[in-house]
Amino acid sequence: MREFSSLTKYVLLNRLPYRLMILGTSMMAAFLGILSPYFQKGFIDFLIYDHSYLPSFLRFNSPLPYLFLAVFFLVLSQLLNQLTNYIGVKEALFMQKKIGEKIYDKMLSLKLDTMTKRPLGEIVSLYATDVSGATVYLDQTLPSGSSTFFPLLITPFVLVNFFDTPISFTLVVVFGITALNTGLAFRQSKFFYRFKTLAAERLGFVNEWVQNIRTLRILGWVEIIEQKIIDKREVETRNRIKMVTNGQMMNSISSSFTFIVNIVTLGLLVLYYKRELSPGEIFALLWILGVFLTRPFRQMPWFFTFAFDAATSIARIETFLSAKNKFDLREAELIPIASKNILEVKNLKLSIQDQEILNVDTLNIVKGQHAMIVGEVGSGKSMLLLSLLGETNCEWDRYVINRSLLSNNMNDDTNDFRNVFSYVPQEGLIVSTTLRDNIFLEYDSPKDRDDKVTEAILHAQFKKDMSVLENGLETEFGERGVNLSGGQKQRINIARAAFDDRDIVVLDDSFSALDSETEHLIFSQLVNGVWKNKTVIMTTHRLNLLIAADVIHFMKNGSIKISGSYSDLLNKDADFRLFCNQLAEATSPDFIEKEKGDVT
Ligand SMILES: Nc1ncnc2c1ncn2[C@@H]1O[C@H](COP(=O)(O)OP(=O)(O)OP(=O)(O)O)[C@@H](O)[C@H]1O
Ligand SMILES: [Mg+2]
Structure with a gap:
């Protein structure tokens, strides 16, 4: 396995307590989120079935406490999700500043002849796209990753407890979905990478063009250059269309997961295990699979896409940061x-x-x-x-x-x-x-x-x-x-x-x-x-x-x-x-x- 690059370590492990806080809050959000259907089940069964299976300390003589607890845990879990995102964005902004400073310091330290082969457009695009790309780990990958994977990890065990569904079945489903999403996301990340490279190339080119526009017009180069820009745009557009189509496909596949998993699980429980389900149980099952897991299913392909994207941005920044002057620069005396x-x-x-x-x-x-x-x-x-x-x-x-x-x-x-x-x-x-x-x-x-x-x-x-x-x-x-x-x-x-x-x-x-x-x-x-x-x-x-x-x-x-x-x-x-x-x-x-x- 490729060793984690030093910039990846720097991005992820700097201010470790905050990074752990992102993991902690999203884990809490997942746990509290899955408590909600337990009380939803109690509420429904209290109203139209039998809630005597609940432990005595949770047996109330009105349906309202169940409803209150279901909403309470739901809201608390959402709040924690928001908190996770907030810390993620804050950390990302902090790291953007740090990485920006690193690039700037490097640029200052590089001698004129070390810079000869580096077009200015490259450095501008590092600032414009890769600095924010590199910190996607913090504002997207880490928060959305943990709020994707914790619910997915918890759910199989909850289903065993709630419905006696075999753990092997749910684990196979989770792994299957993850594998499919990784494949789709990998494809998407390639389009993403190409999108960024093409945009950076065009930016550099347009920059040079705009700076010299008057002279170029006098020299009669305008049409030739316009054609070159149009050609570049066409390549970009084709790539963009592929990217958007693939993205839509990812979205529609992941949003139909909930429906398919719902049907399959319900069918399995009723037909295969011949299990009698209470109305509360059906309600809770539909909620867990159809609502609680919607976000993880939808986010999962994007989680991978962003992770790949961050890796390429980090690689580009590292290439720049690894540029070396001919001689080591010591403190000049x-x-x-x-x-x-x-x-x-x-x-x-x-x-x-x-x-x-x-x-x-x-x-x-x-x-x-x-x-x-x-x-x-x-x-x-x-x-x-x-x-x-x-x-x-x-x-x-x-x-x-x-x-x-x-x-x-x-x-x-x-x-x-x-x-x-x-x-x-x-x-x-x-x-x-x-x-x-x-x-x-x-x-x-x-x-x-x-x-x-x-x-x-x-x-x-x-x-x-x-x-x-x-x-x-x-x-x-x-x-x-x-x-x-x-x-x-x-x-x-x-x-x-x-x-x-x-x-x-x-x-x-x-x-x-x-x-x-x-x-x-x-x-x-x-x-x-x-x-x-x-x-x-x-x-x-x-x-x-x-x-x-x-x-x-x-x-x-x-x-x-x-x-x-x-x-x-x-x-x-x-x-x-x-x-x-x-x-x-x-x-x-x-x-x-x-x-x-x-x-x-
Ligand atoms: N940034 C650079 N990277 C690599 N080589 C360079 C760079 N700038 C200049 N050179 C090379 O260094 C040599 C000397 O260039 P320099 O600019 O010092 O000439 P000069 O004597 O100042 O000429 P002029 O009278 O035209 O100003 C030239 O051969 C040039 O090609
Ligand atoms: Mg000169």
Whole structure:
């Protein structure tokens, strides 16, 4: 037998007393429920037959106490059933929070290159369907399972006592029904699983489509994609029809059980055992088989379906939780060390799927220096910056940051170390909230630092754009800043770095969408103004910016080939000269004229 997975154990055995309470209350509900027909029998027999078979302490001289006790036990049992469901739902919600946190923590701990093969849609569907799927054990399987199986287990023994029906007969019936239901439910769970997988696939696909809808329309992809979605929908619909049909079949089979079992049992008692039944006994038998067992019969196939469903959800979550970074992440240590460099790296290496991405011998950055990392597209500039920020599975022999030596492995708790950096990502980051919140990076940020926010906006040259924003700092941006231009997004990101005021500013190609006038203003007022004595590490493809750097690190195929001042590098390195020539040509009027000539 397959060993219970650790997440299953976690779901079921966490807060054990409450889980046992679910079992306890549903068992009590079953016991009290089956006491009701005993008094129903007494009530009927008192009225129209003979109730002298009842023990003397239960022999009343009015029918009403019997009726009262029958209703009393019935209501009590229903209340306990409700209580069982209530605890189940509460426990399920609690576990959903816990599992959600586990997925979230895992996502944070996974490095960029560990996540490469995980589509975001997969993680969204884990949250959307599997977290609630996994806890079905608690809000469905456990309460409905125990309120299904306890009555089924008790009933054969009660029937023996009430009617002398042979235990073997009732047990065979119960086992037969269980086997049939398991088969049906197994079939149903397959449709269910496919339903969830297909929906998750479609969600991921539609998500990508919606995010890029405008560009896709311009590129003429809309119909092709629509067709793909329609195809996916068709597969889903076929599966759904099978699922609903099978579900209906399960329902109708289980609801006709009560009728069949009633007839067979009554027939057996009267014809086979030649047993004389009192009216009270017939009433009680019909009630036990036709009412008391209705719920278990109906619920049983769904109990199995949900149990299988929970197992698949748990398996999917476990697959995600078992994703591992290349190196074990230990608590990162920051050991104080004397160094004139604010950042110092020796032998930094990064490979992704056996492909070497980075192999950097030495990178030293002196405090207050303006360092530029340049190189052809794909040479590894962004990956180097992300590695320095602890987002990849890179290794190094030595990493000193702000006079602290950092141990090789970084985990997601290394925020102390990350707080040294302001970071402007290549693609920019805009969150759907107000301009003020975007600069603060906080929701409902306070207004008392508005002068600082405004100053940062001024330095990032976003002030002139403010005149078209209806509500100034209160202006809300759409998701990922859809209502902003590329250049506006870049400047808001730069303003955030200016507001942040950390020790090292990291700019990944942050001026690429700006015109030269705006770029010049940012350089003179911010980079060479406010940040004059601040350490700045930036990547760029702009030749005019290189000239302003204190030091240039020229990258080629993931390595820093040479470092030095612009004139040093021009003198010493032919590759760098070639690289600069290409940058110069790309922006020179001659080059543009030549390109025009080539086209015409
Ligand atoms: N998430 C990722 N997973 C796997 N490989 C990646 C990932 N991101 C980048 N790479 C690879 O790493 C290499 C370096 O990419 P990087 O983004 O650092 O280049 P870059 O120098 O910043 O280029 P650009 O000038 O275009 O910004 C490339 O070969 C790229 O294919
Ligand atoms: Mg890049």
